[in-house]
Amino acid sequence: MSVNADRSYKMKLRDVENAFKYRRIPYPKRSVELIALLAISCTFFLFMHTNKLNSRLKEMEVKLQPSEFSALGLTGNHISGHDAGKHDDINTLHGTYQYLKSTGQRAHNVHAPRHSEDSHNHLHKAAHDHQLAMPANRHQLARDDLDYEDDEDEEEEEGYNLAADALNNTKNADVDFVFFNRVPKVGSQSLMELMRRLGKINGFVHARNPGSVKETVMMPKEGQKELIADLLTRPKPHVYSQHIAYINFTRFHLPRPIYINLVRDPIERIISWHYYVRARWYYKDMQAKLGMNSIAMPSDEFLDLDLDTCVRNGDPHCTFEQMQLKNPVGDHRRQTLFFCGMNKKLCMPFNSEMAMQKAKHTVESEYAVVGTWEDTNITLTVLEHYIPRFFRNAKVAYYLGEERLSKVNRNNVTRIVSEETRQLLRKNLTNEIEFYEFCKQRLYLQYAALGNGKRFGEDDYLLVPEQHGGKQSEDEY
Known part of the structure; x- marks a missing residue:
C-alpha cells in the first residue's frame, strides 16, 4: 500500500x-x-x-412574649431577676419544657436557657450543671409531682429529673460563687476543710473571713454592700465562708450567689456551745491566733460551770427569755437568725415565730442546700448532685479524710445533761426546733428526688447513714 x-x-x-x-x-x-x-x-x-x-x-416568636410567661406562671424563680423583662430569657429547662408542652409543642433537645447579647451576670450559667439525672425508680415517684401526663412525656424527659429540679435553687444563681454564711456549732469547720480539699479536685478556691474576737452577724446596709462588692470581684469560681446572717444580694441589684449552710439540733447545739466556750484550749488557741487582741482566760468558776447548774441557777448565759432582742452576755441561742436576714426588728427576737417563718421562706426560695452532719451521707449526696460544679466527689474526699475532718475544732469535754434540762430547753426553743425540722425535711425531699441514692450505684451505707458515721460528733464546731 x-x-x-x-x-x-x-x-x-x-x-x-x-x-x-x-x-x-x-x-x-x-x-x-x-x-x-x-x-x-x-x-x-x-x-x-x-x-x-x-x-x-414567627408563631414561636409571638408566643415567647412576657404576657405568655405571666399567664403560665413562668415568672419569679423561672425568669432571671436581671432579665425578667426580656423576651428571650427562659431561665430553667423545666420552665422551657412546661411552656412548650402547654403550647402543644415538644422540646426534645432543650439544653440550655437562651440569653440576649446584652444580658449581664449570666456568663457562668452553663457551669452550674443543673440537669439532674432521672432516678432509676422514677415510676414510683408521684406522677403529679413529676407533671407527667402519659408515657410519651416520660420518654421525652429521659435523663432529666423534674422532681429534683423543683427543689434545686442552684439554677437560680447568677455567678459561680458559693456563699456559706455558716452557723456556729453546726460542724462548719469540717465543711470548710472538705471544701478546701474539693477546691483542689474541682478547680475552685475556698476563702474565709480572717475572724475576730467578736463575730459581726448583723451588718448595716453599707457594710453589706462593701462585703458583696469584695466577694463579687474575686476570681471565680470560689467559695466564701463567714459567720454572718443571710444577705440578699439581689436587694442591691447584684447577681445572686449559690447559698449553702448547715443546721443542727437546737438542743445539742446549745449544749455544745455551752461547753465549747468553757474549754481552756479554746482561749489558748484564740491567743495564738489573735495575740493581744484575744480574750483573756476566764475564771475557773466560769470554765467549770456545767449546763444543769447554769440553767437551774438562772445564770444570764443560760436564760431563754421569749422574744428577747439581745442577751447581754452574748447571744448564741438561735440559728434562725442566720437564715432570717439582716432585719433586726424582724429577725432578732428570740424564738420568734415570724423570724422562724421568714427563715423557712429564705431556705426554700434561696438556699441550694441546707444540710446537717447528723445525716452525713444524705447531706454529701445532695451536695454532690445539686451543686456538682463544687461538690463533685464530696463523699470520696470526706471518707478518705474522715478521721482528720472529725477532729476539726473538736471539744473533748464530757457533757452529761439531765433530761430535766433538756425538757426545759425544748420548751423554750419551740420555733427553733420547728425550723430545724423543716430544714431536715427539705433535705430529705431533695435526697428522695434523687431516687434515694439507688440511681447512682452507691453502697448500702449511703442508704443507712446512721450505721456508717452519719451521726455528727457532738464535739464538732
Whole structure:
C-alpha cells in the first residue's frame, strides 16, 4: 500500500471516530417534559416547606412574649431577676419544657436557657450543671409531682429529673460563687476543710473571713454592700465562708450567689456551745491566733460551770427569755437568725415565730442546700448532685479524710445533761426546733428526688447513714 493510500485510510478512520465521539443522541420529547416537570415539583415542594417553617418560627416568636410567661406562671424563680423583662430569657429547662408542652409543642433537645447579647451576670450559667439525672425508680415517684401526663412525656424527659429540679435553687444563681454564711456549732469547720480539699479536685478556691474576737452577724446596709462588692470581684469560681446572717444580694441589684449552710439540733447545739466556750484550749488557741487582741482566760468558776447548774441557777448565759432582742452576755441561742436576714426588728427576737417563718421562706426560695452532719451521707449526696460544679466527689474526699475532718475544732469535754434540762430547753426553743425540722425535711425531699441514692450505684451505707458515721460528733464546731 502506498504512503498516500495509508494516510487516506487513517484520515477516514479518524473521521469515523469523530463521528461517533461527537454524535448527538436525540431524547424523546416526552422525556424532556418529564424532567422539567420534576424540577418544577421539587422547587414548589421546597418553597412550601420553607414557607411553613417560617410561619412556625414567627408563631414561636409571638408566643415567647412576657404576657405568655405571666399567664403560665413562668415568672419569679423561672425568669432571671436581671432579665425578667426580656423576651428571650427562659431561665430553667423545666420552665422551657412546661411552656412548650402547654403550647402543644415538644422540646426534645432543650439544653440550655437562651440569653440576649446584652444580658449581664449570666456568663457562668452553663457551669452550674443543673440537669439532674432521672432516678432509676422514677415510676414510683408521684406522677403529679413529676407533671407527667402519659408515657410519651416520660420518654421525652429521659435523663432529666423534674422532681429534683423543683427543689434545686442552684439554677437560680447568677455567678459561680458559693456563699456559706455558716452557723456556729453546726460542724462548719469540717465543711470548710472538705471544701478546701474539693477546691483542689474541682478547680475552685475556698476563702474565709480572717475572724475576730467578736463575730459581726448583723451588718448595716453599707457594710453589706462593701462585703458583696469584695466577694463579687474575686476570681471565680470560689467559695466564701463567714459567720454572718443571710444577705440578699439581689436587694442591691447584684447577681445572686449559690447559698449553702448547715443546721443542727437546737438542743445539742446549745449544749455544745455551752461547753465549747468553757474549754481552756479554746482561749489558748484564740491567743495564738489573735495575740493581744484575744480574750483573756476566764475564771475557773466560769470554765467549770456545767449546763444543769447554769440553767437551774438562772445564770444570764443560760436564760431563754421569749422574744428577747439581745442577751447581754452574748447571744448564741438561735440559728434562725442566720437564715432570717439582716432585719433586726424582724429577725432578732428570740424564738420568734415570724423570724422562724421568714427563715423557712429564705431556705426554700434561696438556699441550694441546707444540710446537717447528723445525716452525713444524705447531706454529701445532695451536695454532690445539686451543686456538682463544687461538690463533685464530696463523699470520696470526706471518707478518705474522715478521721482528720472529725477532729476539726473538736471539744473533748464530757457533757452529761439531765433530761430535766433538756425538757426545759425544748420548751423554750419551740420555733427553733420547728425550723430545724423543716430544714431536715427539705433535705430529705431533695435526697428522695434523687431516687434515694439507688440511681447512682452507691453502697448500702449511703442508704443507712446512721450505721456508717452519719451521726455528727457532738464535739464538732
